[in-house]
Every structure is written in structure tokens, then in C-alpha cells.
Amino acid sequence: MTVALGDYVYGSFSETSDKGTLLLTTEVLDFGLAGFKSIESVALSFSATTAVTSALAEVLIYWRNDRKSSFRATSWFRTDPLGMAFPMVTALEFKVSVRLTDLSAGYLDSLTTFFKAGDGRFGRSDFRLIVGEQGESD
Amino acid sequence: MRGNTLRLKPKGLSPVSYGLRNSGYLTVASNVRMQGEVCEYYQGDLTAFPALSVGATTINMTVDWPYPQIFQHDSGIWIANRNHLYQLSYVSAAWTLDDRLSSYSGHDVSWPWTFAGPPMNPVFASGNVLVWYDRTDTAWKVYDKATTGHTTPGSNWSSSWYPPVSICNFRGQYVACGSAIATTAPSQSRLVRWSEIGRFAWFGHTAQERFRDSGEWYAPVDDNEILLRCEALRSGVMIYGTFGSYFLYPVEESFGFREVPEIGISNPLAIGGNLDQHLVVDRTGGLWIIEPDPRSRDKVIVKNLRYEGTLYSLVDGSNISTGAGLVSVVWNEREKEWYISDGTTSYLYNADGLTKISKVVTGILDMKEVVLTR
Numbered sequence: 001m002t003v004a005l006g007d008y009v010y011g012s013f014s015e016t017s018d019k020g021t022l023l024l025t026t027e028v029l030d031f032g033l034a035g036f037k038s039i040e041s042v043a044l045s046f047s048a049t050t051a052v053t054s055a056l057a058e059v060l061i062y063w064r065n066d067r068k069s070s071f072r073a074t075s076w077f078r079t080d081p082l083g084m085a086f087p088m089v090t091a092l093e094f095k096v097s098v099r100l101t102d103l104s105a106g107y108l109d110s111l112t113t114f115f116k117a118g119d120g121r122f123g124r125s126d127f128r129l130i131v132g133e134q135g136e137s138d
Numbered sequence: 139m140r141g142n143t144l145r146l147k148p149k150g151l152s153p154v155s156y157g158l159r160n161s162g163y164l165t166v167a168s169n170v171r172m173q174g175e176v177c178e179y180y181q182g183d184l185t186a187f188p189a190l191s192v193g194a195t196t197i198n199m200t201v202d203w204p205y206p207q208i209f210q211h212d213s214g215i216w217i218a219n220r221n222h223l224y225q226l227s228y229v230s231a232a233w234t235l236d237d238r239l240s241s242y243s244g245h246d247v248s249w250p251w252t253f254a255g256p257p258m259n260p261v262f263a264s265g266n267v268l269v270w271y272d273r274t275d276t277a278w279k280v281y282d283k284a285t286t287g288h289t290t291p292g293s294n295w296s297s298s299w300y301p302p303v304s305i306c307n308f309r310g311q312y313v314a315c316g317s318a319i320a321t322t323a324p325s326q327s328r329l330v331r332w333s334e335i336g337r338f339a340w341f342g343h344t345a346q347e348r349f350r351d352s353g354e355w356y357a358p359v360d361d362n363e364i365l366l367r368c369e370a371l372r373s374g375v376m377i378y379g380t381f382g383s384y385f386l387y388p389v390e391e392s393f394g395f396r397e398v399p400e401i402g403i404s405n406p407l408a409i410g411g412n413l414d415q416h417l418v419v420d421r422t423g424g425l426w427i428i429e430p431d432p433r434s435r436d437k438v439i440v441k442n443l444r445y446e447g448t449l450y451s452l453v454d455g456s457n458i459s460t461g462a463g464l465v466s467v468v469w470n471e472r473e474k475e476w477y478i479s480d481g482t483t484s485y486l487y488n489a490d491g492l493t494k495i496s497k498v499v500t501g502i503l504d505m506k507e508v509v510l511t512r
Contacts (some may be wrong), residue, residue: 009472010503012208012217014201016484018168019496024148025166028157031144065450084146095165100179104289106168108177112145 022100025062026111027096035119036065040092044083044098044109057083058099063091071095090118139328147175150491152343152364155447163369171475172490182486182497183477188218190226192235197224203481204250204407204466206502209262211255215503216262218251223262224287233353240270242280249318252367254307259338263459264372265318265406269300270294296343300326304406308370310336311351313386314363325361329376330368330386332393350391357384367406371438372413373430378403380421387436387494389502393484394436401440402424404453410467410476417476417487419465424476425448425487443490450480452480468499472506 031037057079060070061066076099077085096113100106150165150172162175171180187208190197197217200204205219207307214227223239239464240302240441274293281291282301291297303316312333313318317326326464331354345352357365357379367378374387376398383398402411408419416428426446431437449465455465468477475488477499479499484498 005341008185009183010187010429010505011182011204011497012187012199012201012501013182013184014183014499015500016482016496016498019181021168023166023168024170024177026146027161027165028159031142031143032160037331041485053277082289083480097503103179104183106179106180107173108148109175110145110147112143114141114143114280116141130389 005051020101020103022103022106022108024108024111025097026095029096029113030092031113031115031117033117033119034092035117035121036090036092037094038088038116038118039094039096039113040088040097040116041084041086042079042098042116043112043114044079044085044108045112046100046106056099056101057085059085059087060097060099060122061087061089062095062097063093065092067093073097082089113124148172148177149175150493151445151448151485152333153444153492155417165489167493169178169465169496170493171482171486171490172220172394172493174336174490177493180486180493180495182477182484182495182499184470184497184499184502185330190235192226192233195224195237197226197235198222199285200264201498203463203498204464204500206500207251207253208503209253209260211253211260212257213260215463216253216260217501218262220246220409232499239267241278241282241322242267242282242285245282245285248487249457250405250461250464250469251305251467252304252306252406253469254312254314256310256312256336260484261312261338263305263314265303265316266301268295270303273338288391292346294338295340298307299343302362303327303365304369306368306370306375308332308375309388312338313368313370315368315373316379318364320362320364323361324356325363326358328359328361328379330357330365330384332386338378351407353392355386355393355395357382366403367409369411369416370413371428371430373435374438376409376428378406378409378418380404380430385436389436396438397440398428398440400442404456405464407464408453408468410469412469417467417469417478419453419467419478421451423448425449425492443487443492448492449478449485452478452483452485456480466500468502470502470504471506490505 058076079085147161163495165498272292300317302314305314341352347372357507377384386393418426425443427441
């Protein structure tokens, strides 16, 4: 008999083959703008609570240029040590996917997408602000 | 060109299948748990129940969906699978192991087990058999109405009654519902029985009618309806059927009935929770929360959480007669979370959202509770 009396939650379970990989994909992102947008970078704010020797955080962008079509995927972009990835994708709509492997524990508390709206066709007020002719770029 | 940012706080899987644009909802969330608006890497904080043997008896813990199921009671730890019902009890500083289904060898159970656990008197029901300790005959009874040696239920159950599909305990009273097959009219498949308070004695058989506390009620539906699960809330008992559900609330010695028409379930395991909350997966994969109404003892609060688009694949293709693909909802009291699985895919739901996990859970056992109740 090997059941110990102690502070445990025992379970009877089997495990699926995808254990070990944290995988997230967002809902559709169009940033509230109808024209083409360019995702330049994605920043992950995450922490690992135990030593992570080979943690690998990657970002993939699903994109489409027609709302009736299926999404197509880029390849995975590995993040830098600060959690930044630089995929550079231009399209109408996106979904951002995040993959973290080799984690024993960790938290992801936000995902920030940096994008530029270069498509000036839908500007109704100050066109120059949108295309950045007056040095508005950063 | 001017740069812009969109910062998303994750919210778990999207409850609807149309796109919630630019929200924090997710279309994929694997191996995580929502904690507020933070995604925690998580696979279910459970320790595998070890392979156990006491003397010559070894517990078969191999997952054969949706078994083994685990129940906690003051009489011990109960582990139920297709052809065994193990009682693992701690007596005089030593573990003992008994198989209460040993007399039924050769007959596999296909309907999942449900459990009623008033102190000292556990009763187990699947749609196939009813198992209980008969205090009059001082023996364990295994009754299925059909198999030689199991057609005589002893003193406290009638041989003209089918085993119920489900049984539960409500304030010391057994409540049982359904039968696995539709019988002659009125069909026992839509029958709810409640026992005497504190005794496994039933209306129409051995209950003492002068107490007026036992009774029965036929749900007002077609004879082909099957009431699949009864489960207690703090203020009454929820009865879940295939095409609708009912709330039984105490009225003097008996019960009153209130229909909850929106919710029908596909099998008895599609509910999990405690006295304060039931999480229900309905026949279309919709997720619901049922809670006692604190303002009214004869009502429940019904919350529709949606998620049909995500969970429909769990209820599609299930087979109640073999147990294959049955959706099962398991409650983890310690972590305040539910595991929703069909044997191959598993989701976790807590107050912060729904996510996918890798553990396909058939039962859990909180040892802290066992120590406290032993």
C-alpha cells in the first residue's frame, strides 16, 4: 500500500500528447481599422517561476487579406530575451499565436502588438497624420 | 509612419463562435489556466493515483473511459470501474480492500456510476446495477433485475423496480431517478423516488407511510424520456433529463417541482460541482452554471456560459451503452475548478474562463478531506 495520508490531490487520468507546450491564439485582430495594417513586433509579458534552462517563446501570425478566405500562417518567430518578436506582416486581419515550450511553471499576463496603419484610403480627416508626412512616426 | 499598439489581457477561450474582434478572448488556449487576466502554465495539479494492492487484491486503475471513478466517504475511498467497486478503508491503523462487485463478476457495467453518501450508508447506482448495504439482511446487495442471482434485491428495494440511473443524498434522504430502459407506462425512466429521511426505505415498499417523508413523482414528459442524473444543491435537488431538467425543493414533508426547460444532458456524468454550484454540459455542448437562489428556496439561478462551438465536439458521437466518448465533468474542490473531458480531449473551467489542458480526468481524491472525514 503506497497511498500516503497527506496533503495531496490524487487523480485518475490519462494525458494527451500535447502536454508541455503552452499554446495561445488570439481572436481576430483588425485594430478597428478597415485598411491594411502592418504588424511590426509583438511583445510578450511573461514570467517563469522556476529556472527555465531552455525556454523557447515563439510568435506566429495568422493573416488574411480577404474576410472570406482562410487564414494563412507565417513561420514561428523566436522572441529575444526580453520577449520581443519581429514578424513584419501586412494584411487586413490577423491572429497572433504564442508558443512556449519546456516550461515547468510560468505566467503570461499580456500580449502587446505593435502595428502601423499605412493604408491611408480610409482617412477622413487629416490624411497627413495617418501617413505621417509631418514626422509623426516613432 | 506613426506606430500604434494593442495590448491584450488574455481572457480564456471565446464563449461564442463568431469572432470577438480585438478582445482578449482566445481561439486556442492549451495547457494553461486563467487566473484573473493572467494565463498560468498549467496541466491540472494532480498526483497520479498509484497502483494499489492489499493482500491478493490489486486495484485496477487503468483508465478505461469514463472509469475509474473515485468517491470519498466516511466508509473509505471508493474506486469504481466497469467490473469492480473497491472499498479502500482504514481500520485499526491498516488499510483494507474489498470489492463490493465481486459477486457480479462477468458482467461489465456500461453506464457510469453515481453515488449517494449519507454517513455510514453509501449507495452506488449505474443504469445497470444498484449496490448498497442492506442493514436488514446485513449483506451487500448487487441488484440488476435481470441476471440470475441479482434479481432479488433483499428487504429494501422492490424486485419490480429497475435500478435507477442515478442516486444522490439530500439532507439524509436518498433521491433516485430514471431507469436505463423505458418500461411499460408510466415508464420508470421518468420516475423520481425519494426515500425516508435517514433510511434506505422507499415509498410503495418498506417506507413507513405514517412518516409521509418518502415519495415518488413522474416527470411530465414522454415515456421515452430518461432522467439521467440527480444531484443535490444546498436548497434542493436538481434532476437532469435528456430533454429538460427539474428542481425539487422541500415543501413540508415532500417536494415541490420547478421545470428548468433549457437544459438537457447526454449522460449522467455531464454535471459536476458541489452544493453551491453545478457546472453542466448540455446535449449541444453548451455550458451552464446552476446555483441555489439565495432569495428564494424554491428557485435556482441558471447562467448560460455558452461555449457550444468549443464543447460540441465532446458531446458529439458519445455512446451511452458502451461508455465511449461520454462527456464527464469532474470538480476539484481544492483548486475550485472543473475538468471537462470526453476521454481524448480535456478542458478546464474556473471562474476566470475556459482553457484546454492535457489531463483527461476520470476522478479525483483530496487526501486532506479523507483525513478530516476518516
